[in-house]
Amino acid sequence: MKGLTKFLDSFGAILLAIIWVAPLLFAFWAATHSTSDAVNLKLFSPWTFDNFRVAWAGAPWLQYFVNTFLLVTVILVGQFILTTLAGFAFAQMDFPGKDFVFILVLMQLFILPEVLIVENYAMVSRLGLFDSILGVGMPYMASAFGIFLMRQSFKSVPIELHEAARIEGCGLLGILWRVYVPLAKPTYIAYGLVSVSTHWNNFLWPLIVTNSPDTRPLTVGLSIFGAPENGVDISIISAATMMSIAPLLIAFLIFQRQFVQAFLRAGIK
Amino acid sequence: MRLYSTTAGLGLAAAMAVGLATSASAETELTMYYPIAVGGALTEVVDGIVADFEAENPDIKVNAIYSGNYDDTRVRALSALASGEPAQLAVMFSIDAYDLIEQDIIIPFDDVATTEADKEWLDSFYPALMANGRIEGKTWGIPFQRSTIVAYYNKDMFRAAGLDPESPPKTWDELVEMGKALTTDDTYGLMIPSTGYPYWMFQALAIQNGKELMSGDGLTTYFDDPAVVEALEFWKSLSTEHGIMPKGTVEWGTLRQAFLEGQTAMMWHSTGNLTAVKNAATFDFGVAMLPANVRPGSPTGGGNFYIFKDTTDEERAAALKLIQFMTSPERAAEWSIATGYMGVSPAAYETEALKAYTEEFPPALVARDQLEVAVAEFSTFETARVREGLNNAIQAALTGAKEPAEALAEAQAAAERLLRAYQ
């Protein structure tokens, strides 16, 4: 009886897992076979890498990769600086108005940048940042989530360490840099991973504020490339899709454990 | 030291930011947004033509930006303008003209094409292709990637069904009759796409049924006219009553693939797909004008060149030069051969290249010949929204969510509400 339930458990779990990766496997399979084999599901037809060649030639993918890479870097650097400073202020400083501002920050958790696209677009244009990578990244830099996370992390730093550094003659920023930042390293890694994977995958906002291949990130490039009007077929779309998800997917498969841990750490308050 | 490196980091970030936000400029620089709505690697063709132009005009630099389909391109070009980004010209829907004028962002070509030669050039195009761009007595758009709807059919299947491959259906009745003969367990007789640009296909049916969808001034729509309702009922009956078309909607984007895979014996599509079909077809296929009911007919379609208002005189002159280059008979012929779009002027069909091509491949002439019975594409003020309402009505009727009369009456009410402000 117990053996049976155990078997059923394994069976169910593995079945679900297969269903869950099936779209990815099919896309991989379609990407490596000719279009007419793919749409006719000829499972044992010959392999080909032509689709990748055609897809690669069909759009400035290298530029898109560079754009996405720059974008996540700019956002990450901005977020680290801003959330570190703000998180530290909230965690260890005492000043009038702090609680009120903190509540304002928490409110931003619910005013999603996605919802404010119209006015944010107007703001980015006003700042002259339309169609620039900085324009794509800026609304996300002062992340309330990040500030909250850093505050929690800094709060757990023992005050003795702070005092010791102060006695050694460190200034406030010195203390922050030498004591708090190193101790919060796990939080930075976790937050960084979440941030990178979020913005690598972001679409709607970059769609609105980018206008040319020089700034378009991968997701927007992929959506334009795959648009039915572009006349590319399913195998080539699959190949392009595989190309654009490959870096993050491979990184995920290699650093799986850290990835999952990172999400856990960052998600649970 | 530590503090210093932190500030240095900030400085670096700021410097990077500045670097990312600005771009250099030198000679007369033109930014042109353009769409692609049919198959094939057409960005390469456009890039090639642009490169030729730059070689001939070293003082003009052109950034040609492919920005998706027609709707995407309008969005991209207008957001660029709204944000103060450079954009001097664009290829956009020929039917966007009313809205572009209303938003006061384009100039009439009469302002820039002032010499005798220029005026001659303005008159050199097929008049039917100028219809959408001539408003209030001025010319606002120059035809570039222009089409009509044509019927592609699989001759092999015609033969297999015992039909004459050289006489495709000429009337609605023949269409249904032949469609039935061509429909088998694996193949549909006909597919008319109903996503992407359903209003366009529908306009063809309405014209064939003897009724226009809108008035010439872009202020009134006739969606609830009995002849228009009948046209939609006919479209719907193709699947529900006659069973020669799939139920639900037919995807615009994948239809070409479906035709090439032999899933349908006939398809209605833009002539802009012709070259892509020709290159990929593994069977004998033909191209025909659309069948008639009360009369034959198809709307024109596709994209026109527009010049934006917020430009310097040098930029306007350079933009005009580029447009004249891209619509010259030789280029128009090259473009037509590469895509299947029409050569936009009679002169294009007199070029050696296109003459030779059409002799060897006569289907390339069908769209042009159809111009004689073609009418201007559906276009009103608030055109995107009015169109969306019509698209929804068509899809609702085809998918059985609403009766054709009811759906069109709603679309008419919505259009009247939207157009009230412009009366």
Place this chain on the structure above:
Amino acid sequence: MSANAKLKRRRQAIYGWLMLSPAAVLLTLFAFYPSVATLWSSLFSRGTRRNPSEFVGFENYSYLFEDPTFWTVVKNNLLYAGVTIPVSIFIALAMALWANGKIRARSFVRTAYFTPTVLPMIAAANLWLFFYTPGLGVFDQIGSLFGLPSVNWLGQPETALWAIIIVTIWKESGFFMIFYLAALQTIPEDLKEAADIEGASRWTYTRRIVLPLLMPTTLFIAVNAMINSVKLIDHLFILTKGGPSDASKLILYYIWELAFAFFDSPSAAALTILVIAVLGIVAAIQFLYLDRRTHYQ
């Protein structure tokens, strides 16, 4: 209070505000000011060549309420939320229980569940397009092996939204699983042993002990899923563009369309304000709940 202490406090205040200011500036520019500006612009009519923009009070809102598309979109989004939230939570829970149990190929199973999380929604939509395309798609190909007729999943109003919903569930369940997994690992082993000694069945143990202990996590996930049901619309751009006849159009997509395809930003602003109001209510509920939780922690 000594002058020294006062000086110190003042310095703290200055430093505190200085450190806060970059974040405060950006939050103002991209969250607070835009919210207020949205509210403001939702009260003005759209300017055209003939009619310049003017103050119209709540007219944009009443236009919106007259617009049948608005109601369709709201209804769609309610269904979208109503299905994706509970189903994702249920699947995430099942995944977590399995991935936490002693089953075969556990690491493969975990990886498989979590993989969709690292894919962009656009890429996910492309993958699923291959399944849904009528005639050529995987579903139809498999169906035809069993003699089933071709189904136009994305092209009919009855199925289009469901096709969208399935992709969303596929995308987010694995992410939610992680939170359950973490919570499960904090449940002490001896609870299970005690239950075994009592002779409680596995079902009883799960229902009586595990589920109540997971309640806070479930609420946390529910709030996230709710936010996702507003936010996750990228795949619409690839799969249906909201069609056919608005059958799969969701609120955020409609906001985008109003603002950037129809250039009707006042209507978009009015709709945005309504969404913010709803999100605000959710926020208030969560704050209240969070307060309670921190209380007994």
